[in-house]
Amino acid sequence: MTLLEQCQVWHEANEFTKIIEALEALPAEERTPETDSELARAYNNAADLGQRDYYERAIELLKPHAEHFEGDHLWNFRMGYAYYYLDQEGRALPYFEAALAALPGDADTEQLIEACRERITLPLFVRPFRTRVTEAWSAFEEAEADLRALMDAEDQGEEMIARCGDILHIAFDDVSFEMGKGAEKYELILSPEGERCKLFALVYFARQAPDSVLEHWNIRAGRAASAGFALRAKEDSVEAKDVTVYFERAEESEVTLTFYCEKLLPLLQRDENRVWWMLTLLLDQTLGEIAAMRLLHDLDIVDTPQEGASVTLAELPDALRAEGLSLANDAEEYLDNAYLAYEREPDTGSELTWRDDIYTGLIRLPSAISTYLSGDPKLVDDYHADGIVAGFIAYPLMGALDGDAQAILDFRDDLITAVTKAADGDAFCLLGGATGTEVGYLDFLAWDAQAVLDAAKAHLEQSELPWAVFHSFRRDAQPVTLFDRTEDESEKNASTPAKSLLSPAAVRKLEAMDEGSSGYFYKMLNYLDGYIRNGVIKGNFTREEALADLQIALWYAYACNNIDDYAYYYQSTMYLAAAEANAHGCGTYYYRYAVALMYCGQLDDALRYAEQGAREEPDYPWIYLELGKLRAHFSDREGALDAVAKGLALVPDDHEFLTLEREIHAGATIEEMCYHWIDPDFDRELQEATAEGEELAPHPTVDATEDMYEKQRVIACIRVNEAGLAYFRQLFRPDPQDYEKNAPYCSFHYPVGDTQVQLVFRMNEAGLSKRDPAWLRTQKTRLDDGHWASRTDEQGTGVLTAVHFELDNSVTLVYQYPWQENPVYIPLDEDGNPKDEAEE
DSSP states (O other), X not given: OOHHHHHHHHHHTTOHHHHHHHHHTSOGGGOOHHHHHHHXXXXXXXXXXXXXXXXXHHHHHHGGGTTTTTTOHHHHHHHHHHHHTTTOHHHHHHHHHHHHXXXXXXXXXXXXXXXXHHHHHSOOOSSOHHHHHHHHHHHHHHHHHHHHHHHHSTTOHHHHHHHXXXXXXHHOSSOEEEEEEOSSSEEEEEEOTTOXXXXXXXXXXXXXXXXXXXXXXXXXXXXXXXXXXXXXXXXXXXXXXXXXXXXEEEETTEEEEEEEOGGGHHHHHHOHHHHHHHHHHHHHHHHOHHHHHHHEXXXXXXXXXXXXXXXXGGGHHHHHHHTTOOOOOOHHHHHHTOOEEEEOOOOOSSSOOXXXXXXXXXXXXXXXXXXXXXXXXXXXXXXXXXXXXXEEEEEEOOGGGSSOHHHHHHHHHHHHHHHHHHTTTSSEEEEEEEEESSEEEEEXXXXXXXXXXXXXXXXXXXXXXXXXXXXXXXXXXXXXXXXXXXXXXXXXXXXXOOSSSSOHHHHHHHHHTOOGGGOOHHHHHHHHHHHHHHHHHTTSOOHHHHHTOHHHHHHHHHHHHHHTOHHHHHHHHHHHHHTGGGOTTOHHHHHHHHHHHHHTTOHHHHHHHXXXXXXXXXXXXXXXXXXXXXXXXXXXXXXXXXXXXXHHHHSTTOHHHHHHHHHHHHTOOHHHHHOOOSSHHHHHHHHHHHHHTOOOOOOSSSOHHHHHHHHHHHHTTSSOOHHHHHHHHHHHOOOTTTOBOSSSSEEEEEEETTEEEEEEESSOHHHHTTSOHHHHXXXXXXXXXXXXXXXXXXXXXXXXXXXXXXXTSOEEEEEEOTTOSSOEEEEBOXXXXXXXXXXX
16 A cells, blocks of 8 residues: 555545654655645645644645646645635635636535635635734734843844744734844834835734833834945845935936946846845835835836936935935835825726726725726735735715715715724724715725724614625625615515516605606606616626616606607617517506607507507506507507597596597597697696697696697607608708718718818707708808807817707707817807807
8 A cells, every 4th residue: 555545544534643744754855746735635634723834834735736736626626725714715716716627516616616705705804904913912922022032142043033923924924024123122123025005014013012012122114224234145245335326206205216236237147136136125224115115116227327417325315305305214104195196087888897987086005996907806815814804885975975075075084983983993994085976985904894894884874875885805706785775674585586676665766756747757767877877886787687677667768758858758769678578468668668669750660569568468558548649640540449449448538548539530640649748637728728829827836838849849759741851951961871860869960161060950850850941041051151160268269060959949069179078068049149158
């Protein structure tokens, strides 16, 4: 029996210690990748929960054989297993995924992959960083007298470093440190190695040092400046006076440095990385590590002298001070003043995700944002290795926060204060915050994520916000809901499957906005838009899924149709078309679709959908109202009356059906059949005023006369007047290749002066064909005389790019100024002059 076969026998008997003893005893020359992998498995299996050294030893054994075991299920599984039980799920996940690729369908691997993803999403560690720091300082407190004694001894440096390293490892997965003895106290110096992301945790760790430790020790984050420091590494040595420095100001408080060191030129040819290490370390010692981080914008090392003024590295501190630059080395002060303000163009696409909507913010760890946006998980995984959570809280900017910049900032400040206070002041490190078009963000590092999230939830639940979430700065993580008032808990937990993406609470809100003919229809549309945006951002569904949802489409169409405007009828057709696959059996869908199509002038399609609706849901009365109008229009008088009869059978004595019946008998046009209001009293006033050519009497809640004119404008878009359309085409002669119609508007390019300007008639061809010929001639004359071609004001000259013509005959000129990204819209009065100038 071979040793590996014997190990298998021990493994099956759960005698993992025997495997460890036997394989650790092997001489180095007898070790193979297979024995190391077997030994790693034994360490993984022998470890008690929290026995980090066993899992770390397993990784140490496996890592050197990555190439040998490439694509191997067991090697990848064992690597992932060790990282997983070190609370480093982000690092474990790619190994488990590789293991599953090598052995598809393996249940254990699939289960651990799912567990990794859950813990990446909500990283609540058994030992968060705050706990680890407390444990580390407790161990240091017990050992500090021995550490001082080792430092006083001349030959115990290695043991001192090893013991201190073991203590620091309680808190940190990986940390760089130095120990020394100052004039008054011993020193422990924690180095961020030039990385701001590491400095936050080091500052927090140093701040938690017990008084009993500080009695004998200075604990510092970042190396202090050391005059006369010389660096010797094997046969190579260099001092600050050996390095020539060329520097120039880069930003207000930063410099760009270029190093030239003749003494290190041979080494530069052999080992460039070593030269970089030596000179950056020398820079840290000369300026102080924090000062170097604060000041350095860019660094280059060259192999030939450069032109221009120079100083030696030893002289650099005085040269920088002469430039008015600070060489302060206080790490905490540096971080407190490290905020970077940023602006960006928010993403307005349909598939928004978290932070895509941001247009302004402050951050003192820019790499958190850049790695999140690029999908690089390393920063977050490194933090997780220490029990630190990097993430943000997101909440909708609704109600009092909608568009009020000061209210947004005040709300965020209150949240920061509440979390800091409730989490005992030492569980939370603010990174910054951001404002989006839809969502507000609070960015932070959590030394104890559970305490931070509990505090945030408690505070935010007292607000009127509908929801709030936490999200890791790892892009592939999922959001974690802190609370969500958009659904009642009982409805969330109901056993019946949801029929719509609209929650019951959302439906109640929409119903509350519906007051029949005078409902809050624009408010409905805004609410639906916000509901979809929030749902997409939170990952509840995609925009495509939302638009395919029948109930969402029906509410959109209900609001659009009741606004009773051509552009909104066109929007209604778009929403309903997206949900057609889910509309089987729903007469309401076919009724609203047929109405919208009719008012968009698509009468053939409108009839087809009305007929389909009557077949899909024969007991839905209002489909027969639309069917009667359309059949009558297409000369099917008998079929139209039959539709009315079926409607009256379902809703006896209904005013609309009775009116339609009379009009069918009278041979009314489809425009006449549509020129009604639902309310019988309003409708009677409308008919009487129209017949007498008068305006409607004042009404306490609506502008009845304007509503009458709007009704006339919208029915103008139902049928094309062929003579009127022919006149328009003869007058403007649009290029057929350039002319776009009914999409939803009619547009083409027309020469104004030396410029081709887009003319947009914001109506379909039916509406366009009803324009008064005299009005059309006037617009053409004004275009042809060229005085609209440009607009000059105190800032410069804008060029006319478009002219918009509305159904109410209003005209708006669109100018593009070279220094502005967005165009400027200039509405005109009836005489063709800008309204703002006419008012002056």
